[in-house]
Amino acid sequence: MPTFTDMTRCDGCGECVDICPSDIMHIDPVYRRSYNIEPNFCWECYSCVKACPHHAIDVRGYADFAPLGHKVRVLREPEKGAVSWKIRYRDGRVKEFVFPMRTTPWGSIKAAQDYPPPDPSALNSQLLSHEPEALHIPALPTIQGA
Amino acid sequence: MFSHNPFAALSEVLPAIVMQGYVLLMAVAVVIGTLYDVQHKGSAEYFGRRRKRAEAEAKRRLSGGERFLLVLATIAEAAVSGEFCKWPRRITHLLKMYGFLLYVISTVVMVFGYPAGTQTPAVLPALWSLGALMILAGGLWFFFFQRVNVAFDGASPLHLGRADLFIGSLLASAFFALLWQHAQSAGAGAVLVWTLFGLYLFFTTLLFVTVPWSKFAHMFFKPAVAYQRKVEEASGSSDLPRPSAESFIVRS
Numbered sequence: 001m002p003t004f005t006d007m008t009r010c011d012g013c014g015e016c017v018d019i020c021p022s023d024i025m026h027i028d029p030v031y032r033r034s035y036n037i038e039p040n041f042c043w044e045c046y047s048c049v050k051a052c053p054h055h056a057i058d059v060r061g062y063a064d065f066a067p068l069g070h071k072v073r074v075l076r077e078p079e080k081g082a083v084s085w086k087i088r089y090r091d092g093r094v095k096e097f098v099f100p101m102r103t104t105p106w107g108s109i110k111a112a113q114d115y116p117p118p119d120p121s122a123l124n125s126q127l128l129s130h131e132p133e134a135l136h137i138p139a140l141p142t143i144q145g146a
Numbered sequence: 147m148f149s150h151n152p153f154a155a156l157s158e159v160l161p162a163i164v165m166q167g168y169v170l171l172m173a174v175a176v177v178i179g180t181l182y183d184v185q186h187k188g189s190a191e192y193f194g195r196r197r198k199r200a201e202a203e204a205k206r207r208l209s210g211g212e213r214f215l216l217v218l219a220t221i222a223e224a225a226v227s228g229e230f231c232k233w234p235r236r237i238t239h240l241l242k243m244y245g246f247l248l249y250v251i252s253t254v255v256m257v258f259g260y261p262a263g264t265q266t267p268a269v270l271p272a273l274w275s276l277g278a279l280m281i282l283a284g285g286l287w288f289f290f291f292q293r294v295n296v297a298f299d300g301a302s303p304l305h306l307g308r309a310d311l312f313i314g315s316l317l318a319s320a321f322f323a324l325l326w327q328h329a330q331s332a333g334a335g336a337v338l339v340w341t342l343f344g345l346y347l348f349f350t351t352l353l354f355v356t357v358p359w360s361k362f363a364h365m366f367f368k369p370a371v372a373y374q375r376k377v378e379e380a381s382g383s384s385d386l387p388r389p390s391a392e393s394f395i396v397r398s
Contacts, residue, residue: 008189008371011229014298027295032309032361034294053231055386075387082390096387100394108398136397 001059002039003048009056010034016048016057050076050083078106148275149268150331152323153256156343162261169257172354179357180366186358189367197374205382216380220373229372235292241284242316243365248277249320275327278320285317311352311360318349 003025005016010033016025017034024038025048034057036042049057061070068090075084078101085097118129132140153165184190208216223229227243230236252274260266295301295309306314326342357363378384 007187008193008367009375011368012294013231013235014294017294017298027299028309029295029307030309032294054229071385073385073387075389077390079395080390080392081394082392084387084390086385086387088385098387098390098392103394103396105395105398 001044001061002042003036003044003057004039004060005034005036006056006058007031007033009054010052011054011056013053015051015053019047019051021045021047046074050074076101081106148272148327150327151256151260151266151271152327152330153253154260154262154266155330157262162257165257166261169254172351175355176357176362179355180363182358183363184367193367193371193374200374200378200381200383203383208377208381212380213377216373216376220369220376223372224369229368234287238284238288238292241280242288245277245280245282245284245320246316248273249281249323250277252277271327275324278324281316281320282324285313285320289313289317308359309361311356312362315349315353315356315360319346319353322346322349 012027012032012034014027014034017027019025022038022041022043024036024041025034026037027033028035034048044059046059049059055073055075059072069088069092070090071086071088073086075086077083081100081102081104083099083101085099087095087097089095112129115130122129127140132138157165184193227236227239230239252270256266256270256274260270289310290303291297293301293303293310293313295307296303296305322342322345326339326346329339329342353360353362375384379386
């Protein structure tokens with residue numbers, strides 16, 4: 001079920017090219033819009049569908065069951081930390097699901113090098129770097145009575 | 147330099163009617179080119195199919211007033227390039243869009259409103275120059291740093307392809323227009339002035355007659371697509387999920 005791009009909606013921002021794990025979303029040299037260069041290699045991970053700010057990318061069903069009318073659409077809302085799915089089944093039923101993606105604001109995760117280097121004595125601790133404060137808890141849970 | 151009307155000096159050699167005829171020819175080329183572009187790419191047919199399907203799936207009919215408000219919202223969005231999510235692309239697009247409008251409108255006003263022998267208000271050539279400078283500022287920033295094949299697809303910043311026909315001819319037109327104006331106002335030799343005018347004329351003609359093969363028509367069909375998207379959202383026929391009612395961001 002390879003992805004395809006609605007050329008009238010795509011504005012050629014390159015988000016899908018950046019995120020595609022298979023590196024098969026590329027830029028058309030004539031229209032400078034994105035397109036799937038190798039549909040057979042697309043594993044429908046939906047990364048580009050979710051990343052596209054204009055919802056210009058959709059996933060095409062295989063020819064044997066696409067005429068039955070199913071559809072899967074997704075809406076990513078980073079400002080709410082939510083991703084929503086709308087599933088239209090072949091019998092016409094429509095279901096919607098909302099899932100949390102994260103609990104902290106988009107772009108707030110710090111890279112390892114942004115933290116101060118740990119004290120060398122921390123090598124003797126069983127705690128990982130910046131635990132437990134980075135987990136926003138006072139202490140890691142322990143097994144009572146152990 | 148910027149208060150000098152380059153078309154006034156040109157009218158001593160070329161009759162005003164010839165210049166006006168050229169402007170009209172270019173306008174006709176844009177209309178024909180745009181119609182051919184949406185027809186031969188099949189985008190008009192695809193767009194029409196999508197519109198019919200959206201109408202069939204609409205949960206409610208929109209009134210004339212609601213549609214009018216959506217038209218206003220679309221115009222407001224297009225006026226600030228609201229569809230762009232990243233501010234650098236938005237800034238370059240706004241510079242190019244308003245620069246192009248200033249450049250074209252001031253050209254039309256100078257050619258039709260102030261033909262040979264009439265004194266042009268200084269503000270008109272200044273607006274023409276400002277438009278060309280805005281095109282160059284936004285266009286060069288876009289060309290070298292923001293073209294998606296350069297920024298994301300590994301192409302060289304100097305790479306030229308068919309997708310660059312619009313931005314390339316627009317930049318060249320504005321660039322040679324400014325050089326031509328400067329050469330005239332500085333009293334340069336006739337050969338240099340006519341060479342620069344020839345280059346300006348070539349790239350300007352290229353910009354308008356290559357509409358079927360360039361990205362020129364996007365300035366017309368993009369607002370139409372944006373309006374259709376708004377209609378689908380308002381009438382309940384959008385195939386996208388409803389926005390989440392809940393925010394899951396609980397800590398900073």
